[in-house]
Amino acid sequence: MHPALSVIIFTVSSGAGYGLLMLLIGLHIFGFLPDMSENELLTGGIIGLGLVTFGLMSSTFHLANPKNAWRAFSRFRTSWLSREGLFAVLVYPFALLYLFGIWNSGVELNAFIQVTGFITIVLSLLTVFSTGMIYGCLKTIRQWNSALTPANYILLGLALGAMLLVALRVSFNGEVGLVASLTLVVLDIALIAKAIYYFWIRRVTGPTMNTATGFTRANVRLLDVGHTAGTFLTEEFGYIPAQGTVTLFKVLVFVLGFIVPGVIVFGMTGGDATSAMAWVALVSAFLGIGLERWLFFAEARHVVNLYHGAQNT
Amino acid sequence: MRLGLVIDLDTCVGCHGCAVACKQWNTSGTTGPLTDYRPYGRNPSGVWFNRIRHYEVGDYPNNKTINFPMSCMHCDDADCVTVCPTGASYKRKEDGIVLVDQDKCMGCNYCSWACPYGARELDREAGVMKKCTLCVDRIYxxxxxxxxxxxxxxxxxxxxxxxxxxxxxxxxxxxxxxxxRAGYKLMPEVGYNPTNTYLPPRLTRPIPTDDVRKDSLMTKVKDWTNKTITR
Known part of the structure; x- marks a missing residue:
């Protein structure tokens, strides 16, 4: 698949934003952040919503006809893309009400903050799950058609959100021990899930050129593709990354996305942290997960390639 | 009613006439124009509803060329319709034709990702998805x-x-x-239940060649001379 920059920015940025909202609000409303100030909560909430908004706006750049984008909320009963849009918009009023509650009555927990916060968490989770299912539900792309796809979207969103939360705590001189430990757990689970995914997509399964053409009792080869220049199909689905690039990027995903942030955050679990450490970990994690998202698209092989000469996907 | 096409792979000669006729009719039809990009430039491209590929089936000397026209299969379980977030893609109840409402499409490409047969192409000029209409503006x-x-x-x-x-x-x-003719569907394992059906090449007896008379020495010399002179 052609890795569109707007979609990479969208999924990474909004995933991180929802991850931050889920963890920040979750830790707050269940009483795990007693020392968190009003300013810190409001800043975190605004950063989360800001990343979400930035991501959603970026996603509209890959639309060829954005003036009809408002119609995208109408088919939520069948389309995961529609569901994602709907949940994404529904998060806003509840997140804003939650932030308003804090701005109005402070960080002390009350029913209003807990209810709006909890709904924000649920809707954020549903949004990220729907983002994953947009890709996970496609039977045409075996690398995506798996439960690992939404699982990875949720885990990587939470991992980036946790990194943001660490940076937030460090910037406000808060107690980082608990948040750093939690981040380490999330990073480890996300790392394992991503490693399983990379291992799993190596096994070639699914349709072949034989089943695509129906000639299953002989070898089939493409003689002529029937067009002289590229078509929409070759431009959208024909992208094949160089094998060296894929290997290098996979190493960088693990190093930048998981190992560097993991080691730095591990150093923070004792409670000592500098803002330089937090920033290096955060930037490294975003770079690593950005490369992960590029690979997610670049490695996906659509079955239409079988008609253009690929023997399998 | 379930309208669709049967394509005979035994008799298709791969002339691309169907694709050209399709383009001619539909470029001024309900989902027209079928925009061309750089039509007189170095790499001409554009929107087509029907594309013909050519395959070699079997290994020499038991091989055969198969010309393979493909357009929308008007599937019974068309995921391109269910994934569409705007409702622009729809399948008509009365005859099963899958269409795109050009006024509702936002050009997100998602339906083309869901289609295993490459039947949908984005018109980059108009910004909307276009596809075979089964000439709905003609058959009725x-x-x-x-x-x-x-x-x-x-x-x-x-x-x-x-x-x-x-x-x-x-x-x-x-x-x-x-x-x-034992018609079959393409890629049944993805589960779209396409309507369009393909007829496999007929089994034909090979034309015997062992009784063909060998050339005489004189003919061989003549042939060799002719070839050499032409060269």
Missing amino acids: DETLDEIDRKPACVITCPAHARYFGDFDDPNSEVSQLVRD
Whole structure:
């Protein structure tokens, strides 16, 4: 698949934003952040919503006809893309009400903050799950058609959100021990899930050129593709990354996305942290997960390639 | 009613006439124009509803060239319709034709990702998804003669390799062809239940060549001389 920059920015940025909202609000409303100030909560909430908004706006750049984008909320009963849009918009009023509650009555927990916060968490989770299912539900792309796809979207969103939360705590001189430990757990689970995914997509399964053409009792080869220049199909689905690039990027995903942030955050679990450490970990994690998202698209092989000469996907 | 095409891979000669007729009719049809990019430039490209590929099946000397026209299969379980977030893609209840409402499409490409057959192409100029309409603006046109109420590709095919009809009617021409010639669907394992059906090449007896008389020495010398002189 052609890795569109707007979609990479969208999924990474909004995933991180929802991850931050889920963890920040979750830790707050269940009483795990007693020392968190009003300013810190409001800043975190605004950063989360800001990343979400930035991501959603970026996603509209890959639309060829954005003036009809408002119609995208109408088919939520069948389309995961529609569901994602709907949940994404529904998060806003509840997140804003939650932030308003804090701005109005402070960080002390009350029913209003807990209810709006909890709904924000649920809707954020549903949004990220729907983002994953947009890709996970496609039977045409075996690398995506798996439960690992939404699982990875949720885990990587939470991992980036946790990194943001660490940076937030460090910037406000808060107690980082608990948040750093939690981040380490999330990073480890996300790392394992991503490693399983990379291992799993190596096994070639699914349709072949034989089943695509129906000639299953002989070898089939493409003689002529029937067009002289590229078509929409070759431009959208024909992208094949160089094998060296894929290997290098996979190493960088693990190093930048998981190992560097993991080691730095591990150093923070004792409670000592500098803002330089937090920033290096955060930037490294975003770079690593950005490369992960590029690979997610670049490695996906659509079955239409079988008609253009690929023997399998 | 379940309208669709039967394509005979035995008689298709790969002339691309169906694709050209399709383009000619539909560029001024309900989802037209079928925009061309750089039509006189170095790499001309554009929107087509019908594309023909050519394959070699089997290994030499038991090989065969198969010309393979493909357009929208008007699937029974069309994921391109269910994934569409705007409702622009729809499948008509009355005849099973899958269409795109050009006024509702936002050009997100998602339906083309869901289509295993490459039937949908984005018009980059208009910013909307376009696809085979089964010439819906022609097959119901009562101002045309009955014989002309067929998709443009079917009418134009010089090899008579394309048939149009109702697959729900067991006595229609298409249903009979599918029965008699063991018609099959493409990529059934993805589960889209396509309507369009392909007829495999007929089994033919090889033309015997062992009784062909060997050339005489004189003919061989003449042939060799002719070749050498031409060169």
